[in-house]
Amino acid sequence: MPGFDITQTPAWAHLLVHHEHIADAHMRHWFEQDHGRFARMHERLDGMLVDFSKNRITDETLQLLTELADAADLAQWRERMFAGDKINLSEHRAVLHTALRQPREAVIEVDGVNVVAQAYAALDEALAFAERVRSGEHVGHSGERIRHVVNIGIGGSDLGPKMVVEALQSYADAGVQVRFVSNVDGAHLAQTLQDLRAETTLFIIASKSFTTPETLLNAEAAKQWLLAQTGWDLDAIAPHFVAISTNLQATSAFGIDNRHVFKMFDWVGGRYSVWSTIGLPVMCAIGRAGFMQFLAGARAMDEHFLQQPWRHNVPVLLALIGVWYNNFFDAHSHAVIPYDYGMRALTEYLQQLDMESNGKNVTQQDLPVECATGPIIWGSQGVNCQHAYFQMLHQGSRLIPSDFIVPMNSHYPLGKQHQVLVANAFAQTEALMRGKTLLEAETELLQAGKDTQLAAQKVFAGNQPTTSVLVDAITPHSLGMLIAMYEHKVFVQGVIWDINSFDQWGVEYGKVLAKTIEPELAGQGDAQHDASTLALISYFREHHVSTTTAELGH
Numbered sequence: 001m002p003g004f005d006i007t008q009t010p011a012w013a014h015l016l017v018h019h020e021h022i023a024d025a026h027m028r029h030w031f032e033q034d035h036g037r038f039a040r041m042h043e044r045l046d047g048m049l050v051d052f053s054k055n056r057i058t059d060e061t062l063q064l065l066t067e068l069a070d071a072a073d074l075a076q077w078r079e080r081m082f083a084g085d086k087i088n089l090s091e092h093r094a095v096l097h098t099a100l101r102q103p104r105e106a107v108i109e110v111d112g113v114n115v116v117a118q119a120y121a122a123l124d125e126a127l128a129f130a131e132r133v134r135s136g137e138h139v140g141h142s143g144e145r146i147r148h149v150v151n152i153g154i155g156g157s158d159l160g161p162k163m164v165v166e167a168l169q170s171y172a173d174a175g176v177q178v179r180f181v182s183n184v185d186g187a188h189l190a191q192t193l194q195d196l197r198a199e200t201t202l203f204i205i206a207s208k209s210f211t212t213p214e215t216l217l218n219a220e221a222a223k224q225w226l227l228a229q230t231g232w233d234l235d236a237i238a239p240h241f242v243a244i245s246t247n248l249q250a251t252s253a254f255g256i257d258n259r260h261v262f263k264m265f266d267w268v269g270g271r272y273s274v275w276s277t278i279g280l281p282v283m284c285a286i287g288r289a290g291f292m293q294f295l296a297g298a299r300a301m302d303e304h305f306l307q308q309p310w311r312h313n314v315p316v317l318l319a320l321i322g323v324w325y326n327n328f329f330d331a332h333s334h335a336v337i338p339y340d341y342g343m344r345a346l347t348e349y350l351q352q353l354d355m356e357s358n359g360k361n362v363t364q365q366d367l368p369v370e371c372a373t374g375p376i377i378w379g380s381q382g383v384n385c386q387h388a389y390f391q392m393l394h395q396g397s398r399l400i401p402s403d404f405i406v407p408m409n410s411h412y413p414l415g416k417q418h419q420v421l422v423a424n425a426f427a428q429t430e431a432l433m434r435g436k437t438l439l440e441a442e443t444e445l446l447q448a449g450k451d452t453q454l455a456a457q458k459v460f461a462g463n464q465p466t467t468s469v470l471v472d473a474i475t476p477h478s479l480g481m482l483i484a485m486y487e488h489k490v491f492v493q494g495v496i497w498d499i500n501s502f503d504q505w506g507v508e509y510g511k512v513l514a515k516t517i518e519p520e521l522a523g524q525g526d527a528q529h530d531a532s533t534l535a536l537i538s539y540f541r542e543h544h545v546s547t548t549t550a551e552l553g554h
């Protein structure tokens, strides 16, 4: 579709007119007048309920939005992605994270190779290794059992596995504790290793490219820590290091035994790679059976996404309603609030998934995009957010749509705590939708025998949209469904805006400049910079106390 511009389609024009009609309508009136609203505006999947009814949409909105999906040729793009067409045009790559959760017998060919078989060959090796770590069969150089696994990686080689390991902590049953180091700030590695023994520690160096400087520097420092702690020779540390990468040359140059390199493939983007061998930390934590359930959950969402008509297709509805706020209500951000302590890293994970995918302003045909693209994704765990920034959602001046993710059962119920947690989540969605009128505020004050002077401060505009995603519990299966749901949401939005959701040229520029500046901090090199950057560099030189590399853990 050369020069495709969604804003020039009749569907977009119809939505603009429709927006004029309903922009000022209040959801509380829709609920009062229409008792069938929830029934028509929710979807039930296996172990999941998604409630779209507290959104600023009518049946007509949904109808018009589905026409927008058709105008963007969504069905064809979806088919092309699942079939392995090279829809990542700028990198000439297929986009096949969905192949990683296909049944073993499926066949998807890219350049004449069946990638499903390729993926399972790598996955089986990683799963078998994880089981050997869990059972104690894989031991360290001294013959001791591995007790700690430290994953060193960043971006897609960190956020997915970290979030999943934390969310599924109650499934970690083998006495192997998994930790994550991502930041090149020495504090991260030093503090993570502080209470560990080298003899019982395994490092996973996770890097699709194996060229990411932060990861390589941390990996080298981990190697030095291990040598310093044990006094062993370099040859002895092989059982303590494994890698996950597409770049076997670089892993071998780093000194990692080829039998301990688990392959990944260029047809999986970093931020979509938790289903691949990048999931090794998850496998070490929850084992083969749990990981296969995780893949099966994602597969169930893939099937739903493939089969349901737009009007009942959960990721498609999430995406379309997101476009509605982003492009017609001019909402700049989207909050995601998991009411689950284990899922506290979800927002950070989704920030990469969504913002690195759809933070683009050029179309697949290299033309400027004529409308706003991906929103700012933010949020954090409920209920903590209620005691911090929810004031702004309730009485601020901005439209901020949000997703509330709420499990019906906790792995740690502790008496009444789970009911209190869930009650808070539901109460927030009700309050955000209903609001409170001036009359209601005055009546409340009068009933409490108080002056009504403060009534204006107690008014809540309401009409703040929320989508509730209820899951029976956070299990490997339901977590797989949830993550795949968001992956497909991001994909659908990328199709509507006609951007490539699978490259990330925007992160390169800063990386290149950092390479120039780093030696300048040590007084070498004199590249051209603006006055501000030059002053920052010289302030560092004046104030930095040069030390030899401080020893880890001291």
Ligand SMILES: O=P(O)(O)OC[C@H]1O[C@H](O)[C@H](O)[C@@H](O)[C@@H]1O
Binding pocket: 154, 155, 156, 157, 206, 207, 208, 209, 210, 211, 212, 215, 270, 271, 356, 504, 507
């Ligand atoms: O796995 P790696 O090759 O080390 O990449 C790690 C991360 O670094 C980059 O800068 C990209 O922006 C991310 O998409 C990627 O996930």
